[in-house]
Amino acid sequence: xxxxxxxxxxxxxxVLSRIDPEDAHHLTVRALGLAHAVPGGPAxxxxxxxxxxSAGTGRQVLGVAHRSPFGLAAGFDKDAAVPLALLDLGFxxxxxGTLTPRAQPGxxxxxxxxxxxxxxxxxxxGFNNGGAEAAARRxxxxxSTAAGRxxxxxxxxxxxxxxxxxxAVEDYRSAARTLAPYxxxxxxxxxxxNTPHLRDLQGVDALRPILAAVVAETRSTRIPGxxxxxxxxxxxxxxxxxxxxxxxxxxxxxxxxxATNTTIARPSTLHASRARIEExxxxxxxxxxxxxxxxxxxxxxxxxxPEGLAVISCGGVTTADDVRARLDAGADLVQGYTALIYExxxxxxxxxxxxxx
Numbered sequence: 001x002x003x004x005x006x007x008x009x010x011x012x013x014x015v016l017s018r019i020d021p022e023d024a025h026h027l028t029v030r031a032l033g034l035a036h037a038v039p040g041g042p043a044x045x046x047x048x049x050x051x052x053x054s055a056g057t058g059r060q061v062l063g064v065a066h067r068s069p070f071g072l073a074a075g076f077d078k079d080a081a082v083p084l085a086l087l088d089l090g091f092x093x094x095x096x097g098t099l100t101p102r103a104q105p106g107x108x109x110x111x112x113x114x115x116x117x118x119x120x121x122x123x124x125x126g127f128n129n130g131g132a133e134a135a136a137r138r139x140x141x142x143x144s145t146a147a148g149r150x151x152x153x154x155x156x157x158x159x160x161x162x163x164x165x166x167x168a169v170e171d172y173r174s175a176a177r178t179l180a181p182y183x184x185x186x187x188x189x190x191x192x193x194n195t196p197h198l199r200d201l202q203g204v205d206a207l208r209p210i211l212a213a214v215v216a217e218t219r220s221t222r223i224p225g226x227x228x229x230x231x232x233x234x235x236x237x238x239x240x241x242x243x244x245x246x247x248x249x250x251x252x253x254x255x256x257x258x259a260t261n262t263t264i265a266r267p268s269t270l271h272a273s274r275a276r277i278e279e280x281x282x283x284x285x286x287x288x289x290x291x292x293x294x295x296x297x298x299x300x301x302x303x304x305x306p307e308g309l310a311v312i313s314c315g316g317v318t319t320a321d322d323v324r325a326r327l328d329a330g331a332d333l334v335q336g337y338t339a340l341i342y343e344x345x346x347x348x349x350x351x352x353x354x355x356x357x
Contacts (some may be wrong), residue, residue: 029081068348068356070317073336074096078097078128080138091352093152093154095335099135100129119338121338122277122285124281127158132179154184157175157189165206168201176213176214229255232258234263255310286316287316313334
């Protein structure tokens with residue numbers, strides 16, 4: 001856990017850890033939004049947290065320049081409320097969402113839980129978001145600014161909970177149509193464990209029409225230039241299913257794969273008691289416990305996909321050495337999220353500076 005000797009450590013130990021995780025999250029997002037909105041706020045955030053980075057840190061991926069290979073995974077900024085503020089903390093890219101065509105409240109609360117000794121989270125949020133159109137309006141405002149035009153903002157899309165699986169294609173097509181004009185890339189989320197039957201869409205027969213529909217939508221003449229499309233998969237897929245999704249991504253003209261989402265497994269290596277885990281119940285587990293399987297899936301994908309198709313590795317990333325290891329294993333970009341809760345707003349800048357060093 002973050003040392004209580006650091007300012008963020010004190011804040012986490014004495015304040016944030018005593019607040020419901022979802023409430024603490026909303027407070028953090030609001031604070032970031034307020035800090036970014038004040039005159040000079042973006043520059044202050046960059047100076048305090050991002051610091052300076054070597055020009056050699058960046059790389060060209062998915063047709064755009066990333067100032068750092070380390071980005072923020074989907075789930076933190078669900079409604080595209082503060083993407084520029086998050087970039088000012090030092091992330092090279094930010095993936096917003098998951099966004100669904102229509103607004104939905106998500107699952108009943110409580111639905112987010114900390115496993116502090118494991119530096120892990122369990123969530124069953126259920127794609128709570130204000131809908132694609134509201135997010136598109138926010139992203140349009142972001143893209144109308146100089147900083148927003150250069151920002152690398154991925155958009156993660158999913159289906160509404162009440163949409164039958166057999167009509168999922170239309171949800172993904174609709175979300176893509178609304179959001180692609182503002183996205184550096186689109187991520188098709190078929191791997192969250194918190195929407196009933198969503199993971200069934202990872203099967204090749206169910207997934208193929210979804211991928212085809214989204215790719216076709218992003219190539220529409222309504223959008224100025226094709227938008228890269230990736231699919232995000234679960235760590236719980238069998239190895240051969242991972243390979244099958246990789247082959248399908250190549251066949252359908254995707255730009256790559258994001259691996260991995262949270263896991264439904266509850267490994268015996270967790271420090272949290274079995275009683276506590278059973279008390280929490282269902283949800284996706286994230287944190288360092290996911291690292292080993294995430295690295296395995298990265299290897300499977302990299303062996304199956306040609307060099308031109310990107311792999312974004314996510315799951316269990318905490319340190320700059322973790323990021324370097326994923327890049328050395330063939331990841332084009334790396335994402336984190338859970339460690340941000342435990343390490344605080346200085347975390348992405350520390351990693352990006354270490355990578356530059």
